[in-house]
Amino acid sequence: MKNRLLWKLFSIIAVGTVIFFWLIDLVASHTEDSMSYIDQGYRAELRAYAKEAERILYEEGESALALWVKGIEEKENTWIAISRPSIENLADTQLSDAYIETFALGRSLEWKIHLYFKYNPTMDIPFEDGVTRxxxxxPQRMRPGKNLFIIDLLLQIALPFLILCLITFILYKHVMKPLKRLEKATRRFSEGDFNVRASEALTQRNDELTRLSTTFDKMADRISTLIIDQRQLLADLSHELRTxxxxxxxxxxxxxxxxxxxxALERLRYESSNMQGLIDDALTLAWFNTESPKLELHDLDITALLQVIVEDAQFEFAQHTVKLLQPxxxxxxxxxHQALTAALENIIRNGLFHTPVGKTVTISLHQESHFLVIKVKDQGCGVPEEYLEDIFKPFFRIKQNSQDNERVVSSKKSGYGLGLALAKRQIHALGGSIYAQNVTDKSENGLVVSIQLPYKSS
Known part of the structure; x- marks a missing residue:
């Protein structure tokens, strides 16, 4: 899924917003609901007033009740009435018994009190006869919701603030956790730890930050490889220049x-030319390693090019046989042209160097599905299987008839172990691939270097 992080953040914010309003509504409703009932102590006081009024009415009379009511009204700053309701029905209509049984002139003490009404409600407490009420x-002091203003502030400011802080913290942790790991990996890499990678701890994620970490790892791989290769190249070059x-x-x-x-003058001229070639090859190799250039491509007749290269090789190695098989x-x-020519010359020359005098190096060209295959087969001693990939590394050489990679000093200009390394970089820059394998025929030895070049038939 594209923009996975966007959808994650959208989901968190959307779900968080829904939860935010639902939670505020739930808390507000629950709080207001719990605050809307008259306190049990106040209910007991009101029932006690009704009980006392009933006692005074039946024991002391209405005059005493009037004085008592006046005193309670002044005390509570409210009004009180003792009533026996009578209902007159018109048009020969009747009230149902259920209605008469539940008829009241005011609110029951068990009912909720609306917190936002300006006036206090009238409470209705029936006497024991069920008629007199x-x-x-x-009274204002008994009205619920005294701390409503403070509660509203908490619900409208404090609770939203806390919920938004929680959502922000979740988003921060979700985004910053991988970024901090990336920062840590970057710092360690800048301090020289070229093996550090950022995506190792993000295997459970699959979003833009994971791709950022993967990109960082690719960059780290390339930079660390370049640095290590440059160090090795400098070390090898200094070693090769000593002789x-x-x-x-x-x-x-x-x-x-x-x-x-x-x-001595001839030796000076030869060694100078030898060192010049070594330095040129080393600089070219360093350029291919660091720049990863995209070469400018042109139409090229590969059959004609191979013919010219083979003729030059046959002239240079007159005591060998160079066979070309192509359409x-x-x-x-x-x-x-230049990069492909240099790569093919290096590979063919390498095969001729390792082929005994009088033996044959065979170059073949054939077409497969979407690429051309060029194979250079020599009749040398071959290469131990474990070194088939190492022969494409700079300055890597194997002494003939030996099972180790001991360095040797060649009297030939191309004996520094840079030819195949350069050829590999040049072939890769052309979009192709190269690999080596030993001859599988038991009747002969040798090495086959295969090159694959992209090709679209017209």
Whole structure:
């Protein structure tokens, strides 16, 4: 789902808002409901007034009752009436018995009192005869809801504030928790911990922040790989430069002492050219590693290119046989001429270097579904299976007839272990892939380097 975080936040806010209003309404209704009843103590007082009025009426008479009522009215600042209601029916109509039984002139003490009415209600307490009724306007001191203003402030300000704070806290935790982890991972990465990753703790989420963490991890992978590769490249380059520099120093000493000057000058020229090639290859490799360039592609006849490369290789390695197997018709692909040429030359030259004199290196080209396959098969000793991927690493070389990766000093310019590493970067920059495998035929040894290049037939 796109915008998953948006929908999460929308859900939290929407549900939180609904709960917010429902909770406020529930609390307000419950609070007002509980505040709308006359206190039990006040109910007892009102019943006591009615009981006393009934006693005075039947024992002392109406004159005494009038004096008592006047005193209670002044005391409570209200009015009181003792009534026997009579109902006159018109048009030969009658009230039902149920209505007469429940008839009252005022409110029962058990009823709720409306908190927002301006005037206090009249309370109705019947005497024992069921006819005479004690009526009193509820004294102000007995009216429920005395703290209504304070309760309203709490319900309208304090409770919404607390609920909104809770919703905000939930949103903050939901958003900031992964951001803090990302911040921590970024800080550790900036301090040199290149193995730290941010998405490890976010496996249960699947939203924009998870994708942000995944993007950070990809960036961290690339940067850490670049840094490690650059460090390794510098270390390897410094190691590889020691031998030619030593030879240069020896040749310079020979020239200064006029010892074998001609041979020393040739050695100076060779080592200088050798170092120049090494540095150029190392810089090109560093450029491919750091920039990940997108090469400009043009139409290119791959069959003609392979023909030219094979002719050059046959000329350079005259004591070897270079065989080219490819279709007779031209095959046009979108590629970068310089990068593809350099990659193919390095791969073919590497095969020729590891093939004994008199043996054959076979280059074949054929088309598969959506790509071209170029295979370079030599007749060398092959490569131990565990090193088939390592041969594409810079400065990685294996001594022939050996099972370890001991470094050797080659007398040839291309013996520094950069050819296949450069070829891999160049092929990848062209959108292709490259891998190596040993010859599976038991009757012969050798290595097959396979290149796949994207291709759309017209």
């Amino acid at each position: 004690f009526l009193i306007q509820l 030619p520099l030593t030879r240069l120093n020896i040749a310079v000493d020979c020239v200064e002492q006029d010892l074998q000057s001609q041979s 007779d018709q031209e095959i046009i692909i979108k590629s970068a």
